[in-house]
Amino acid sequence: MLTVSIMLATLMQTLDSTIANVALPHMQGSLSASQDEITWVLTSYIVAAAIATPLTGWLSDRLTVKRLLTISVVGFTIASALCGLSETVAQIVLSRLLQGVFGAALVPLSQSILLDVNPREKQGQAMAVWGMGVMVGPIIGPTLGGWLTESYSWRWVFFINLPIGVLALAGVAAFLPAKEPKRGIAFDTFGFATLALAIGALQAMLDRGEQLDWFGSKEIVIEALLASVSFAFFVVHTATAGKVSFFKRELLRDPNFAVGTFFIFVVGAVLYATRALIPPMLQNLMGYPVATAGLVTAPSGAGTMVAMLLAGKLLRRVDARLILLAGMSISALALWQMMHYTIVLSPSDIVWPGVVQGFGLGLVFVPLSTLTFSTLTAELRADGTATYSLMRNIGSSIGISIVQTLLTRYTQVSHANLAAHVTVFDPTVQSMLASSSRLGMAILDQGITQQSAMIAYVDDFKLMFVATLVAIPLLVLIRSPHAPSPGDVASHAAID
Known part of the structure; x- marks a missing residue:
């Protein structure tokens, strides 16, 4: 039941990475948006998710995995409802930003949980189950999105997440073991800020480059410079920050x-x-x-x-x-x-x-x-x-x-x-x-x-x-798996 609940949350997030693509023309007409404005429905989600994903490790230690996953599922489900209820471009872009922020942790947390709750000999099967949600979701997204849009409305592309989110939340609350949060964990603000800026600028550049003729556009040039300079600062900071580093070397x-x-x-x-x-x-x-x-x-x-x-x-x-x-x-x-x-x-x-x-x-x-x-x-x-x-x-x-x-x-x-x-x-x-x-x-x-x-x-x-x-x-360059480490044994013992 825990695996089913986690995979529902994963499928909900991966579906949304592609399900809205085919509905964009219908959204554009309904919201009276220009072509440039409606593309931010996709861009805002991608950029927000990319920036928030690196926070997963620190937040899971600080809040515990169960609390973070619960917050993510609730936030993503509410944001999906807000997307479906949006009446203006500004409202749906803001709602998609919230979707990206809350949904960023769903996929990495689901993978981490399945690795933790399964012994090493069953981790292959666990990754097979997890992979179905991650790989199949983006593939069936456009097909499902096209059917929902043609049969009902583009708003159902987002409303479909509501029952899935409720079921996932119930399963996580009932079956995921709770742990004590780790205290006294320092947060590397500078490391996160430089990495977030680099990732956000890179994603925006990649998503809008084709529309704006790449480096013929001032926006793309600025985004490329921001990504390069921020990432350079992040690399230097990570190499010299000692133990208090956002990225674990x-x-x-x-x-x-x-x-x-x-x-x-x-x-x-x-x-x-x-x-x-x-x-x-x-x-x-x-x-x-x-x-x-x-x-x-x-x-x-x-x-x-x-x-x-x-x-x-x-x-x-x-x-x-x-x-x-x-x-x-x-x-x-x-x-x-x-x-x-x-x-x-x-x-x-x-x-x-x-x-x-x-x-x-x-x-x-x-x-x-x-x-x-x-x-x-x-x-x-x-x-x-x-x-x-x-x-x-x-x-x-x-x-x-x-x-x-x-x-x-x-x-x-x-x-x-x-x-x-x-x-x-x-x-x-x-x-x-x-x-x-x-x-x-x-x-x-x-x-x-x-x-x-x-x-x-x-x-x-x-x-x-x-x-x-x-x-x-x-x-x-890949090595064969070794015997279970003491950390793995302790992890399974704590879960049991």
């Missing part, structure tokens, strides 16, 4: 945790970038309705769920690094299939590569989570899970920003290259221009634009394919 001394956080960065970039590319490709190039686009992309979530259940059982018998290798290889295979997409695709051409990629990512996520925390002491888990979640989110933001930017540029370059080979001496072009010059030119330009956009999508898939292959050799 012991995390980086654990090779498994350091390599694992890099891998989750890559997984976040590849997964979310692919999810960001496929729906607009289907709708803009191939004329798929929103609902149909959601239906053909949703089966990838089924592949992920099956793989996670399988990986949770295999971890007892097979070296986790071999499962991780298989998952990375299968994910690369799916991207290789996507590299061969053309402008003419059947639904099965979309479904099966998505299922293959979902299956591969499911095999990656479970052993990766298990190996990353297998050598980390129980005292560092709350901070470790917060850092782990933060790197996944930053990876997804960077991945989406890169592929969207390159998509625009690749389309322009491909259009110029294709147009250069179109001449009036070509018999096909002559036949198109024979009846009506303007109509023929418009049809020809539309065809060139579609083909150039398809080439750009394929080039993006190639980039992600290469990034996945480059990350595979780093598996040699």
Whole structure:
């Protein structure tokens, strides 16, 4: 029951990372907002969650895990209701900020709790259950959001969190053991302020860069400078602050945790970038309705769920690094299939590569989570899970920003290259221009634009394919889990 309650809270938060995307046009009309204003509905949530995530470790020590999780679930549920009741852009942006602040701790806390309440031999299965909420939520979010928006209203994209939040709160209150808070914990204000400013500026830059033409905009330049300078101050401060440091340097001394956080960065970039590319490709190039686009992309979530259940059982018998290798290889295979997409695709051409990629990512996520925390002491888990979640989110933001930017540029370059080979001496072009010059030119330009956009999508898939292959050799840096440490034994004894 505790696992179910925790996963409800996790699913609620991960769904909201993508469920509102498809409802933005409806929100824009209902709230009389401009395009620039309505994007802050997404940006405010992402930035607030990114800034608040690093606080999870300190707050869990100061308040205890149960109190912090209770506050987070209650705050997130109330903020969701406020989002659904909003009548102006300012109200919904403020409500989304609250959602991000309260929801930031849900994912890292859920992972930390499941690692604590399960002995080492069952942690693989626990990570499989946790991974379902984290990985499947963002995948089914757009499909569920599109259905709720079309069938009811965009407000139900937020109201759906209310029953989930109530059930999660009841379960946490009833089944999560209470502990005594740690007293006398110093807070590194300067360290947190510099890290929060760096993360907030980076997320804002990544989210708005494509709209504002990147460094052609003063806003993006200012955000880039803020992120760079703040992060430099944070690194220097952390290296010289001694024991009173916001970021626990012991995390980086654990090779498994350091390599694992890099891998989750890559997984976040590849997964979310692919999810960001496929729906607009289907709708803009191939004329798929929103609902149909959601239906053909949703089966990838089924592949992920099956793989996670399988990986949770295999971890007892097979070296986790071999499962991780298989998952990375299968994910690369799916991207290789996507590299061969053309402008003419059947639904099965979309479904099966998505299922293959979902299956591969499911095999990656479970052993990766298990190996990353297998050598980390129980005292560092709350901070470790917060850092782990933060790197996944930053990876997804960077991945989406890169592929969207390159998509625009690749389309322009491909259009110029294709147009250069179109001449009036070509018999096909002559036949198109024979009846009506303007109509023929418009049809020809539309065809060139579609083909150039398809080439750009394929080039993006190639980039992600290469990034996945480059990350595979780093598996040699991960060590096999050792026997349970005294900290783990003490942790389980205290829970029991």
